[in-house]
Amino acid sequence: MIEVEGLTKRYGRHTVVDDVTFRCEPGTVTGFLGPNGAGKSTTMRMICGLTPPSAGRATVAGRPYRDLPNPGREIGVLLDASAQHVGRTGREVLAVAAQTMGVAPGRVPDTLGRVGLNPTAAGRRVRAYSLGMRQRLGLAYALLGDPRGLILDEPANGLDPEGIFWMRGLLRDFADRGGTVLLSSHLLREVEAVADRLVVIGGGRVVAQGDRDDLLSGAGTLVRARDPDALRAALGAAGLDATGGTDGGLLVAAPAGVVGQAAADAGVALTELRPAGSGGLEQIFLALTAGTSVQEAVR
Incomplete structure:
Protein backbone atom coordinates (compact mmCIF):
# COMPACT_ATOMS: atom_id res chain seq x y z
CA MET A 1 0.00 0.00 0.00
CA GLY A 203 -2.90 24.15 -7.89
CA GLY A 204 -1.26 21.70 -5.50
CA ARG A 205 -4.56 20.48 -4.00
CA VAL A 206 -6.64 17.35 -4.53
CA VAL A 207 -9.74 18.46 -6.43
CA ALA A 208 -11.27 15.01 -6.97
CA GLN A 209 -10.57 11.39 -6.14
CA GLY A 210 -12.42 8.09 -6.13
CA ASP A 211 -13.20 5.01 -8.18
CA ARG A 212 -12.89 5.63 -11.91
CA ASP A 213 -16.37 4.34 -12.70
CA ASP A 214 -17.94 6.50 -10.00
CA LEU A 215 -16.21 9.65 -11.26
CA LEU A 216 -17.07 8.90 -14.88
CA SER A 217 -20.59 7.60 -14.34
CA GLY A 218 -22.16 10.86 -15.42
CA ALA A 219 -24.43 10.93 -12.35
CA GLY A 220 -23.64 14.51 -11.49
CA THR A 221 -23.24 18.08 -12.63
CA LEU A 222 -20.27 20.29 -13.39
CA VAL A 223 -20.84 23.79 -12.01
CA ARG A 224 -18.71 26.90 -11.79
CA ALA A 225 -19.17 30.34 -10.21
CA ARG A 226 -17.17 33.54 -9.87
CA ASP A 227 -17.37 33.10 -6.08
CA PRO A 228 -16.50 29.43 -5.42
CA ASP A 229 -16.78 29.79 -1.64
CA ALA A 230 -20.32 31.13 -1.91
CA LEU A 231 -21.19 28.33 -4.33
CA ARG A 232 -19.83 25.67 -2.00
CA ALA A 233 -21.75 27.18 0.93
CA ALA A 234 -24.96 27.26 -1.12
CA LEU A 235 -24.58 23.62 -2.12
CA GLY A 236 -23.79 22.60 1.47
CA ALA A 237 -26.86 24.43 2.75
CA ALA A 238 -28.95 22.50 0.21
CA GLY A 239 -27.45 19.18 1.36
CA LEU A 240 -25.60 18.57 -1.91
CA ASP A 241 -22.25 16.76 -1.96
CA ALA A 242 -19.59 18.46 -4.08
CA THR A 243 -16.03 17.58 -5.03
CA GLY A 244 -13.86 20.66 -4.98
CA GLY A 245 -12.38 22.01 -8.17
CA THR A 246 -10.29 25.06 -9.01
CA ASP A 247 -11.33 28.35 -10.57
CA GLY A 248 -14.79 27.91 -9.04
CA GLY A 249 -15.42 24.47 -10.57
CA LEU A 250 -17.25 21.75 -8.64
CA LEU A 251 -18.49 18.27 -9.46
CA VAL A 252 -21.86 17.78 -7.72
CA ALA A 253 -23.70 14.48 -7.25
CA ALA A 254 -27.10 15.88 -8.27
CA PRO A 255 -29.04 16.79 -11.43
CA ALA A 256 -28.27 20.14 -13.07
CA GLY A 257 -31.72 21.54 -12.23
CA VAL A 258 -31.29 20.85 -8.53
CA VAL A 259 -27.81 22.39 -8.51
CA GLY A 260 -28.98 25.47 -10.40
CA GLN A 261 -31.92 25.97 -8.05
CA ALA A 262 -29.67 25.77 -4.99
CA ALA A 263 -27.39 28.42 -6.45
CA ALA A 264 -30.34 30.63 -7.41
CA ASP A 265 -31.89 30.37 -3.95
CA ALA A 266 -28.61 31.60 -2.45
CA GLY A 267 -28.17 34.34 -5.03
CA VAL A 268 -24.97 32.84 -6.45
CA ALA A 269 -24.28 33.75 -10.07
CA LEU A 270 -23.12 30.74 -12.10
CA THR A 271 -20.74 30.89 -15.04
CA GLU A 272 -21.17 27.22 -16.01
CA LEU A 273 -23.75 24.51 -15.37
CA ARG A 274 -23.88 21.23 -17.32
CA PRO A 275 -24.21 17.46 -16.89
CA ALA A 276 -20.96 15.59 -16.20
CA GLY A 277 -19.80 12.36 -17.77
CA SER A 278 -20.58 12.62 -21.47
CA GLY A 279 -17.02 13.66 -22.31
CA GLY A 280 -15.33 11.04 -20.12
CA LEU A 281 -12.20 11.67 -18.11
CA GLU A 282 -10.98 14.47 -20.38
CA GLN A 283 -14.09 16.58 -19.76
CA ILE A 284 -14.03 16.10 -16.00
CA PHE A 285 -10.26 16.74 -15.87
CA LEU A 286 -10.58 20.02 -17.77
CA ALA A 287 -13.54 21.14 -15.69
CA LEU A 288 -11.85 20.44 -12.36
CA THR A 289 -8.45 21.90 -13.24
CA ALA A 290 -9.46 24.82 -15.46
CA GLY A 291 -7.06 27.73 -15.15
CA THR A 292 -4.43 25.98 -12.99
CA SER A 293 -1.87 25.35 -15.74
CA VAL A 294 -1.89 29.03 -16.67
CA GLN A 295 -1.66 30.12 -13.04
CA GLU A 296 1.26 27.76 -12.36
CA ALA A 297 3.10 28.84 -15.53
CA VAL A 298 2.84 32.49 -14.51
CA ARG A 299 4.26 31.71 -11.06
Missing part, protein backbone atom coordinates in the same frame (compact mmCIF):
# COMPACT_ATOMS: atom_id res chain seq x y z
CA ILE A 2 1.08 3.58 -0.73
CA GLU A 3 -0.38 6.06 1.73
CA VAL A 4 -0.12 9.85 1.59
CA GLU A 5 -1.36 11.94 4.52
CA GLY A 6 -1.51 15.73 4.40
CA LEU A 7 1.61 16.13 2.25
CA THR A 8 2.57 19.77 1.87
CA LYS A 9 5.59 21.38 0.25
CA ARG A 10 6.46 25.07 0.44
CA TYR A 11 9.30 26.97 -1.16
CA GLY A 12 9.38 30.25 0.71
CA ARG A 13 5.91 31.77 0.38
CA HIS A 14 4.97 29.57 -2.55
CA THR A 15 3.04 26.39 -1.72
CA VAL A 16 3.62 23.75 -4.40
CA VAL A 17 1.70 20.89 -2.74
CA ASP A 18 -1.05 21.66 -0.25
CA ASP A 19 -2.42 19.01 2.15
CA VAL A 20 -2.55 16.14 -0.39
CA THR A 21 -4.05 12.92 0.98
CA PHE A 22 -4.82 9.64 -0.83
CA ARG A 23 -4.21 5.88 -0.69
CA CYS A 24 -3.20 3.35 -3.33
CA GLU A 25 -4.45 -0.13 -2.48
CA PRO A 26 -2.93 -3.48 -3.55
CA GLY A 27 -4.46 -4.85 -6.72
CA THR A 28 -5.24 -1.41 -8.18
CA VAL A 29 -3.86 1.13 -10.62
CA THR A 30 -4.29 4.70 -9.36
CA GLY A 31 -4.16 7.41 -12.00
CA PHE A 32 -2.55 10.59 -10.63
CA LEU A 33 -3.64 13.47 -12.83
CA GLY A 34 -3.17 17.22 -13.03
CA PRO A 35 -1.97 19.95 -15.38
CA ASN A 36 1.67 21.00 -15.66
CA GLY A 37 2.84 22.56 -12.41
CA ALA A 38 -0.01 21.08 -10.37
CA GLY A 39 2.36 19.30 -7.95
CA LYS A 40 2.28 15.72 -9.26
CA SER A 41 6.03 15.23 -9.64
CA THR A 42 6.77 16.98 -6.33
CA THR A 43 4.29 14.69 -4.57
CA MET A 44 5.93 11.61 -6.11
CA ARG A 45 9.37 12.85 -5.11
CA MET A 46 8.18 13.30 -1.53
CA ILE A 47 6.76 9.76 -1.49
CA CYS A 48 10.16 8.46 -2.64
CA GLY A 49 12.13 10.48 -0.09
CA LEU A 50 13.83 12.71 -2.70
CA THR A 51 12.12 15.91 -1.55
CA PRO A 52 11.49 16.53 2.16
CA PRO A 53 7.89 17.60 2.88
CA SER A 54 7.10 20.79 4.77
CA ALA A 55 4.25 18.91 6.47
CA GLY A 56 2.52 15.54 6.30
CA ARG A 57 3.95 12.11 5.61
CA ALA A 58 4.01 9.34 3.03
CA THR A 59 4.56 5.63 3.59
CA VAL A 60 5.19 2.59 1.40
CA ALA A 61 4.21 -0.75 2.89
CA GLY A 62 3.67 1.06 6.18
CA ARG A 63 7.10 2.73 6.35
CA PRO A 64 8.67 5.92 4.98
CA TYR A 65 10.57 5.16 1.78
CA ARG A 66 13.89 6.15 3.38
CA ASP A 67 13.34 3.55 6.12
CA LEU A 68 12.96 0.63 3.70
CA PRO A 69 16.07 -1.58 4.00
CA ASN A 70 16.07 -2.45 0.28
CA PRO A 71 13.55 -0.13 -1.39
CA GLY A 72 13.91 -1.62 -4.89
CA ARG A 73 12.53 -4.92 -3.58
CA GLU A 74 9.44 -3.18 -2.19
CA ILE A 75 8.62 -0.43 -4.68
CA GLY A 76 9.81 0.12 -8.25
CA VAL A 77 10.26 3.77 -9.19
CA LEU A 78 10.50 5.52 -12.56
CA LEU A 79 10.51 9.30 -12.22
CA ASP A 80 12.87 10.32 -15.02
CA ALA A 81 13.79 8.00 -17.89
CA SER A 82 16.74 10.24 -18.81
CA ALA A 83 18.44 9.78 -15.42
CA GLN A 84 20.55 6.82 -16.58
CA HIS A 85 24.27 6.33 -17.18
CA VAL A 86 24.55 6.97 -20.91
CA GLY A 87 27.98 5.29 -21.16
CA ARG A 88 26.66 1.90 -20.03
CA THR A 89 24.69 -0.57 -22.06
CA GLY A 90 21.14 -1.36 -21.06
CA ARG A 91 22.32 -4.74 -19.83
CA GLU A 92 25.05 -3.14 -17.70
CA VAL A 93 22.59 -0.69 -16.15
CA LEU A 94 20.43 -3.57 -14.92
CA ALA A 95 23.42 -5.71 -13.91
CA VAL A 96 24.68 -2.95 -11.58
CA ALA A 97 21.17 -2.51 -10.20
CA ALA A 98 20.88 -6.28 -9.61
CA GLN A 99 24.09 -6.27 -7.58
CA THR A 100 22.89 -3.30 -5.54
CA MET A 101 19.52 -4.92 -4.75
CA GLY A 102 20.90 -8.41 -4.22
CA VAL A 103 18.90 -9.76 -7.15
CA ALA A 104 19.97 -12.92 -8.98
CA PRO A 105 21.85 -12.05 -12.21
CA GLY A 106 19.49 -14.28 -14.16
CA ARG A 107 16.69 -11.75 -13.67
CA VAL A 108 18.50 -9.20 -15.85
CA PRO A 109 17.88 -10.83 -19.27
CA ASP A 110 14.41 -11.95 -18.19
CA THR A 111 13.42 -8.42 -17.17
CA LEU A 112 14.90 -6.86 -20.32
CA GLY A 113 12.86 -9.29 -22.40
CA ARG A 114 9.76 -8.50 -20.38
CA VAL A 115 9.93 -4.83 -21.38
CA GLY A 116 10.70 -5.56 -25.02
CA LEU A 117 14.46 -4.88 -25.11
CA ASN A 118 16.00 -7.76 -27.07
CA PRO A 119 19.69 -8.79 -26.73
CA THR A 120 20.74 -6.41 -29.51
CA ALA A 121 19.05 -3.44 -27.85
CA ALA A 122 20.35 -4.50 -24.42
CA GLY A 123 23.91 -4.42 -25.80
CA ARG A 124 23.69 -0.81 -27.00
CA ARG A 125 24.94 2.18 -25.00
CA VAL A 126 22.15 4.13 -23.39
CA ARG A 127 23.28 7.28 -25.24
CA ALA A 128 22.07 5.59 -28.44
CA TYR A 129 18.63 4.83 -27.01
CA SER A 130 15.52 6.66 -28.14
CA LEU A 131 13.27 8.15 -25.45
CA GLY A 132 10.94 5.18 -25.84
CA MET A 133 13.81 2.73 -25.30
CA ARG A 134 14.92 4.66 -22.22
CA GLN A 135 11.37 4.43 -20.87
CA ARG A 136 11.45 0.66 -21.37
CA LEU A 137 14.84 0.43 -19.64
CA GLY A 138 13.59 2.58 -16.77
CA LEU A 139 10.58 0.32 -16.38
CA ALA A 140 12.86 -2.72 -16.41
CA TYR A 141 14.87 -1.10 -13.60
CA ALA A 142 11.64 -0.58 -11.63
CA LEU A 143 10.56 -4.20 -12.14
CA LEU A 144 13.96 -5.81 -11.54
CA GLY A 145 13.57 -6.28 -7.78
CA ASP A 146 10.16 -7.98 -8.18
CA PRO A 147 8.53 -5.22 -6.12
CA ARG A 148 4.98 -5.19 -4.77
CA GLY A 149 4.37 -1.65 -6.02
CA LEU A 150 5.28 0.77 -8.81
CA ILE A 151 5.49 4.58 -8.85
CA LEU A 152 5.68 5.82 -12.44
CA ASP A 153 5.83 9.43 -13.61
CA GLU A 154 4.90 9.82 -17.30
CA PRO A 155 6.17 6.33 -18.28
CA ALA A 156 4.53 6.44 -21.72
CA ASN A 157 6.49 9.49 -22.96
CA GLY A 158 8.25 8.58 -26.20
CA LEU A 159 6.34 5.34 -26.73
CA ASP A 160 4.53 4.75 -30.01
CA PRO A 161 0.85 3.62 -29.97
CA GLU A 162 1.87 -0.04 -29.92
CA GLY A 163 4.21 0.63 -26.98
CA ILE A 164 1.49 2.48 -25.09
CA PHE A 165 -0.90 -0.43 -25.60
CA TRP A 166 1.82 -2.82 -24.39
CA MET A 167 2.46 -0.75 -21.27
CA ARG A 168 -1.25 -0.65 -20.47
CA GLY A 169 -1.34 -4.46 -20.52
CA LEU A 170 1.80 -4.77 -18.41
CA LEU A 171 0.47 -2.45 -15.69
CA ARG A 172 -2.94 -4.07 -15.72
CA ASP A 173 -1.35 -7.52 -15.32
CA PHE A 174 0.89 -6.25 -12.50
CA ALA A 175 -2.12 -4.94 -10.57
CA ASP A 176 -4.26 -8.00 -11.29
CA ARG A 177 -1.55 -10.11 -9.62
CA GLY A 178 -1.89 -8.02 -6.45
CA GLY A 179 0.55 -5.20 -7.16
CA THR A 180 -0.01 -1.52 -6.37
CA VAL A 181 0.53 1.05 -9.13
CA LEU A 182 0.64 4.86 -8.84
CA LEU A 183 0.67 6.24 -12.39
CA SER A 184 1.05 9.86 -13.46
CA SER A 185 0.36 10.63 -17.11
CA HIS A 186 -0.96 13.30 -19.45
CA LEU A 187 -2.43 10.60 -21.70
CA LEU A 188 -5.91 10.80 -20.22
CA ARG A 189 -7.50 8.18 -22.47
CA GLU A 190 -4.83 5.65 -21.54
CA VAL A 191 -5.26 6.39 -17.83
CA GLU A 192 -9.01 6.05 -18.23
CA ALA A 193 -8.48 2.64 -19.87
CA VAL A 194 -6.18 1.17 -17.20
CA ALA A 195 -6.85 2.94 -13.88
CA ASP A 196 -9.16 1.64 -11.15
CA ARG A 197 -8.98 4.84 -9.10
CA LEU A 198 -8.27 8.46 -9.96
CA VAL A 199 -6.68 11.29 -7.98
CA VAL A 200 -6.87 14.71 -9.66
CA ILE A 201 -4.90 17.68 -8.36
CA GLY A 202 -4.86 21.31 -9.42
Whole structure:
Protein backbone atom coordinates (compact mmCIF):
# COMPACT_ATOMS: atom_id res chain seq x y z
CA MET A 1 0.00 0.00 0.00
CA ILE A 2 1.08 3.58 -0.73
CA GLU A 3 -0.38 6.06 1.73
CA VAL A 4 -0.12 9.85 1.59
CA GLU A 5 -1.36 11.94 4.52
CA GLY A 6 -1.51 15.73 4.40
CA LEU A 7 1.61 16.13 2.25
CA THR A 8 2.57 19.77 1.87
CA LYS A 9 5.59 21.38 0.25
CA ARG A 10 6.46 25.07 0.44
CA TYR A 11 9.30 26.97 -1.16
CA GLY A 12 9.38 30.25 0.71
CA ARG A 13 5.91 31.77 0.38
CA HIS A 14 4.97 29.57 -2.55
CA THR A 15 3.04 26.39 -1.72
CA VAL A 16 3.62 23.75 -4.40
CA VAL A 17 1.70 20.89 -2.74
CA ASP A 18 -1.05 21.66 -0.25
CA ASP A 19 -2.42 19.01 2.15
CA VAL A 20 -2.55 16.14 -0.39
CA THR A 21 -4.05 12.92 0.98
CA PHE A 22 -4.82 9.64 -0.83
CA ARG A 23 -4.21 5.88 -0.69
CA CYS A 24 -3.20 3.35 -3.33
CA GLU A 25 -4.45 -0.13 -2.48
CA PRO A 26 -2.93 -3.48 -3.55
CA GLY A 27 -4.46 -4.85 -6.72
CA THR A 28 -5.24 -1.41 -8.18
CA VAL A 29 -3.86 1.13 -10.62
CA THR A 30 -4.29 4.70 -9.36
CA GLY A 31 -4.16 7.41 -12.00
CA PHE A 32 -2.55 10.59 -10.63
CA LEU A 33 -3.64 13.47 -12.83
CA GLY A 34 -3.17 17.22 -13.03
CA PRO A 35 -1.97 19.95 -15.38
CA ASN A 36 1.67 21.00 -15.66
CA GLY A 37 2.84 22.56 -12.41
CA ALA A 38 -0.01 21.08 -10.37
CA GLY A 39 2.36 19.30 -7.95
CA LYS A 40 2.28 15.72 -9.26
CA SER A 41 6.03 15.23 -9.64
CA THR A 42 6.77 16.98 -6.33
CA THR A 43 4.29 14.69 -4.57
CA MET A 44 5.93 11.61 -6.11
CA ARG A 45 9.37 12.85 -5.11
CA MET A 46 8.18 13.30 -1.53
CA ILE A 47 6.76 9.76 -1.49
CA CYS A 48 10.16 8.46 -2.64
CA GLY A 49 12.13 10.48 -0.09
CA LEU A 50 13.83 12.71 -2.70
CA THR A 51 12.12 15.91 -1.55
CA PRO A 52 11.49 16.53 2.16
CA PRO A 53 7.89 17.60 2.88
CA SER A 54 7.10 20.79 4.77
CA ALA A 55 4.25 18.91 6.47
CA GLY A 56 2.52 15.54 6.30
CA ARG A 57 3.95 12.11 5.61
CA ALA A 58 4.01 9.34 3.03
CA THR A 59 4.56 5.63 3.59
CA VAL A 60 5.19 2.59 1.40
CA ALA A 61 4.21 -0.75 2.89
CA GLY A 62 3.67 1.06 6.18
CA ARG A 63 7.10 2.73 6.35
CA PRO A 64 8.67 5.92 4.98
CA TYR A 65 10.57 5.16 1.78
CA ARG A 66 13.89 6.15 3.38
CA ASP A 67 13.34 3.55 6.12
CA LEU A 68 12.96 0.63 3.70
CA PRO A 69 16.07 -1.58 4.00
CA ASN A 70 16.07 -2.45 0.28
CA PRO A 71 13.55 -0.13 -1.39
CA GLY A 72 13.91 -1.62 -4.89
CA ARG A 73 12.53 -4.92 -3.58
CA GLU A 74 9.44 -3.18 -2.19
CA ILE A 75 8.62 -0.43 -4.68
CA GLY A 76 9.81 0.12 -8.25
CA VAL A 77 10.26 3.77 -9.19
CA LEU A 78 10.50 5.52 -12.56
CA LEU A 79 10.51 9.30 -12.22
CA ASP A 80 12.87 10.32 -15.02
CA ALA A 81 13.79 8.00 -17.89
CA SER A 82 16.74 10.24 -18.81
CA ALA A 83 18.44 9.78 -15.42
CA GLN A 84 20.55 6.82 -16.58
CA HIS A 85 24.27 6.33 -17.18
CA VAL A 86 24.55 6.97 -20.91
CA GLY A 87 27.98 5.29 -21.16
CA ARG A 88 26.66 1.90 -20.03
CA THR A 89 24.69 -0.57 -22.06
CA GLY A 90 21.14 -1.36 -21.06
CA ARG A 91 22.32 -4.74 -19.83
CA GLU A 92 25.05 -3.14 -17.70
CA VAL A 93 22.59 -0.69 -16.15
CA LEU A 94 20.43 -3.57 -14.92
CA ALA A 95 23.42 -5.71 -13.91
CA VAL A 96 24.68 -2.95 -11.58
CA ALA A 97 21.17 -2.51 -10.20
CA ALA A 98 20.88 -6.28 -9.61
CA GLN A 99 24.09 -6.27 -7.58
CA THR A 100 22.89 -3.30 -5.54
CA MET A 101 19.52 -4.92 -4.75
CA GLY A 102 20.90 -8.41 -4.22
CA VAL A 103 18.90 -9.76 -7.15
CA ALA A 104 19.97 -12.92 -8.98
CA PRO A 105 21.85 -12.05 -12.21
CA GLY A 106 19.49 -14.28 -14.16
CA ARG A 107 16.69 -11.75 -13.67
CA VAL A 108 18.50 -9.20 -15.85
CA PRO A 109 17.88 -10.83 -19.27
CA ASP A 110 14.41 -11.95 -18.19
CA THR A 111 13.42 -8.42 -17.17
CA LEU A 112 14.90 -6.86 -20.32
CA GLY A 113 12.86 -9.29 -22.40
CA ARG A 114 9.76 -8.50 -20.38
CA VAL A 115 9.93 -4.83 -21.38
CA GLY A 116 10.70 -5.56 -25.02
CA LEU A 117 14.46 -4.88 -25.11
CA ASN A 118 16.00 -7.76 -27.07
CA PRO A 119 19.69 -8.79 -26.73
CA THR A 120 20.74 -6.41 -29.51
CA ALA A 121 19.05 -3.44 -27.85
CA ALA A 122 20.35 -4.50 -24.42
CA GLY A 123 23.91 -4.42 -25.80
CA ARG A 124 23.69 -0.81 -27.00
CA ARG A 125 24.94 2.18 -25.00
CA VAL A 126 22.15 4.13 -23.39
CA ARG A 127 23.28 7.28 -25.24
CA ALA A 128 22.07 5.59 -28.44
CA TYR A 129 18.63 4.83 -27.01
CA SER A 130 15.52 6.66 -28.14
CA LEU A 131 13.27 8.15 -25.45
CA GLY A 132 10.94 5.18 -25.84
CA MET A 133 13.81 2.73 -25.30
CA ARG A 134 14.92 4.66 -22.22
CA GLN A 135 11.37 4.43 -20.87
CA ARG A 136 11.45 0.66 -21.37
CA LEU A 137 14.84 0.43 -19.64
CA GLY A 138 13.59 2.58 -16.77
CA LEU A 139 10.58 0.32 -16.38
CA ALA A 140 12.86 -2.72 -16.41
CA TYR A 141 14.87 -1.10 -13.60
CA ALA A 142 11.64 -0.58 -11.63
CA LEU A 143 10.56 -4.20 -12.14
CA LEU A 144 13.96 -5.81 -11.54
CA GLY A 145 13.57 -6.28 -7.78
CA ASP A 146 10.16 -7.98 -8.18
CA PRO A 147 8.53 -5.22 -6.12
CA ARG A 148 4.98 -5.19 -4.77
CA GLY A 149 4.37 -1.65 -6.02
CA LEU A 150 5.28 0.77 -8.81
CA ILE A 151 5.49 4.58 -8.85
CA LEU A 152 5.68 5.82 -12.44
CA ASP A 153 5.83 9.43 -13.61
CA GLU A 154 4.90 9.82 -17.30
CA PRO A 155 6.17 6.33 -18.28
CA ALA A 156 4.53 6.44 -21.72
CA ASN A 157 6.49 9.49 -22.96
CA GLY A 158 8.25 8.58 -26.20
CA LEU A 159 6.34 5.34 -26.73
CA ASP A 160 4.53 4.75 -30.01
CA PRO A 161 0.85 3.62 -29.97
CA GLU A 162 1.87 -0.04 -29.92
CA GLY A 163 4.21 0.63 -26.98
CA ILE A 164 1.49 2.48 -25.09
CA PHE A 165 -0.90 -0.43 -25.60
CA TRP A 166 1.82 -2.82 -24.39
CA MET A 167 2.46 -0.75 -21.27
CA ARG A 168 -1.25 -0.65 -20.47
CA GLY A 169 -1.34 -4.46 -20.52
CA LEU A 170 1.80 -4.77 -18.41
CA LEU A 171 0.47 -2.45 -15.69
CA ARG A 172 -2.94 -4.07 -15.72
CA ASP A 173 -1.35 -7.52 -15.32
CA PHE A 174 0.89 -6.25 -12.50
CA ALA A 175 -2.12 -4.94 -10.57
CA ASP A 176 -4.26 -8.00 -11.29
CA ARG A 177 -1.55 -10.11 -9.62
CA GLY A 178 -1.89 -8.02 -6.45
CA GLY A 179 0.55 -5.20 -7.16
CA THR A 180 -0.01 -1.52 -6.37
CA VAL A 181 0.53 1.05 -9.13
CA LEU A 182 0.64 4.86 -8.84
CA LEU A 183 0.67 6.24 -12.39
CA SER A 184 1.05 9.86 -13.46
CA SER A 185 0.36 10.63 -17.11
CA HIS A 186 -0.96 13.30 -19.45
CA LEU A 187 -2.43 10.60 -21.70
CA LEU A 188 -5.91 10.80 -20.22
CA ARG A 189 -7.50 8.18 -22.47
CA GLU A 190 -4.83 5.65 -21.54
CA VAL A 191 -5.26 6.39 -17.83
CA GLU A 192 -9.01 6.05 -18.23
CA ALA A 193 -8.48 2.64 -19.87
CA VAL A 194 -6.18 1.17 -17.20
CA ALA A 195 -6.85 2.94 -13.88
CA ASP A 196 -9.16 1.64 -11.15
CA ARG A 197 -8.98 4.84 -9.10
CA LEU A 198 -8.27 8.46 -9.96
CA VAL A 199 -6.68 11.29 -7.98
CA VAL A 200 -6.87 14.71 -9.66
CA ILE A 201 -4.90 17.68 -8.36
CA GLY A 202 -4.86 21.31 -9.42
CA GLY A 203 -2.90 24.15 -7.89
CA GLY A 204 -1.26 21.70 -5.50
CA ARG A 205 -4.56 20.48 -4.00
CA VAL A 206 -6.64 17.35 -4.53
CA VAL A 207 -9.74 18.46 -6.43
CA ALA A 208 -11.27 15.01 -6.97
CA GLN A 209 -10.57 11.39 -6.14
CA GLY A 210 -12.42 8.09 -6.13
CA ASP A 211 -13.20 5.01 -8.18
CA ARG A 212 -12.89 5.63 -11.91
CA ASP A 213 -16.37 4.34 -12.70
CA ASP A 214 -17.94 6.50 -10.00
CA LEU A 215 -16.21 9.65 -11.26
CA LEU A 216 -17.07 8.90 -14.88
CA SER A 217 -20.59 7.60 -14.34
CA GLY A 218 -22.16 10.86 -15.42
CA ALA A 219 -24.43 10.93 -12.35
CA GLY A 220 -23.64 14.51 -11.49
CA THR A 221 -23.24 18.08 -12.63
CA LEU A 222 -20.27 20.29 -13.39
CA VAL A 223 -20.84 23.79 -12.01
CA ARG A 224 -18.71 26.90 -11.79
CA ALA A 225 -19.17 30.34 -10.21
CA ARG A 226 -17.17 33.54 -9.87
CA ASP A 227 -17.37 33.10 -6.08
CA PRO A 228 -16.50 29.43 -5.42
CA ASP A 229 -16.78 29.79 -1.64
CA ALA A 230 -20.32 31.13 -1.91
CA LEU A 231 -21.19 28.33 -4.33
CA ARG A 232 -19.83 25.67 -2.00
CA ALA A 233 -21.75 27.18 0.93
CA ALA A 234 -24.96 27.26 -1.12
CA LEU A 235 -24.58 23.62 -2.12
CA GLY A 236 -23.79 22.60 1.47
CA ALA A 237 -26.86 24.43 2.75
CA ALA A 238 -28.95 22.50 0.21
CA GLY A 239 -27.45 19.18 1.36
CA LEU A 240 -25.60 18.57 -1.91
CA ASP A 241 -22.25 16.76 -1.96
CA ALA A 242 -19.59 18.46 -4.08
CA THR A 243 -16.03 17.58 -5.03
CA GLY A 244 -13.86 20.66 -4.98
CA GLY A 245 -12.38 22.01 -8.17
CA THR A 246 -10.29 25.06 -9.01
CA ASP A 247 -11.33 28.35 -10.57
CA GLY A 248 -14.79 27.91 -9.04
CA GLY A 249 -15.42 24.47 -10.57
CA LEU A 250 -17.25 21.75 -8.64
CA LEU A 251 -18.49 18.27 -9.46
CA VAL A 252 -21.86 17.78 -7.72
CA ALA A 253 -23.70 14.48 -7.25
CA ALA A 254 -27.10 15.88 -8.27
CA PRO A 255 -29.04 16.79 -11.43
CA ALA A 256 -28.27 20.14 -13.07
CA GLY A 257 -31.72 21.54 -12.23
CA VAL A 258 -31.29 20.85 -8.53
CA VAL A 259 -27.81 22.39 -8.51
CA GLY A 260 -28.98 25.47 -10.40
CA GLN A 261 -31.92 25.97 -8.05
CA ALA A 262 -29.67 25.77 -4.99
CA ALA A 263 -27.39 28.42 -6.45
CA ALA A 264 -30.34 30.63 -7.41
CA ASP A 265 -31.89 30.37 -3.95
CA ALA A 266 -28.61 31.60 -2.45
CA GLY A 267 -28.17 34.34 -5.03
CA VAL A 268 -24.97 32.84 -6.45
CA ALA A 269 -24.28 33.75 -10.07
CA LEU A 270 -23.12 30.74 -12.10
CA THR A 271 -20.74 30.89 -15.04
CA GLU A 272 -21.17 27.22 -16.01
CA LEU A 273 -23.75 24.51 -15.37
CA ARG A 274 -23.88 21.23 -17.32
CA PRO A 275 -24.21 17.46 -16.89
CA ALA A 276 -20.96 15.59 -16.20
CA GLY A 277 -19.80 12.36 -17.77
CA SER A 278 -20.58 12.62 -21.47
CA GLY A 279 -17.02 13.66 -22.31
CA GLY A 280 -15.33 11.04 -20.12
CA LEU A 281 -12.20 11.67 -18.11
CA GLU A 282 -10.98 14.47 -20.38
CA GLN A 283 -14.09 16.58 -19.76
CA ILE A 284 -14.03 16.10 -16.00
CA PHE A 285 -10.26 16.74 -15.87
CA LEU A 286 -10.58 20.02 -17.77
CA ALA A 287 -13.54 21.14 -15.69
CA LEU A 288 -11.85 20.44 -12.36
CA THR A 289 -8.45 21.90 -13.24
CA ALA A 290 -9.46 24.82 -15.46
CA GLY A 291 -7.06 27.73 -15.15
CA THR A 292 -4.43 25.98 -12.99
CA SER A 293 -1.87 25.35 -15.74
CA VAL A 294 -1.89 29.03 -16.67
CA GLN A 295 -1.66 30.12 -13.04
CA GLU A 296 1.26 27.76 -12.36
CA ALA A 297 3.10 28.84 -15.53
CA VAL A 298 2.84 32.49 -14.51
CA ARG A 299 4.26 31.71 -11.06
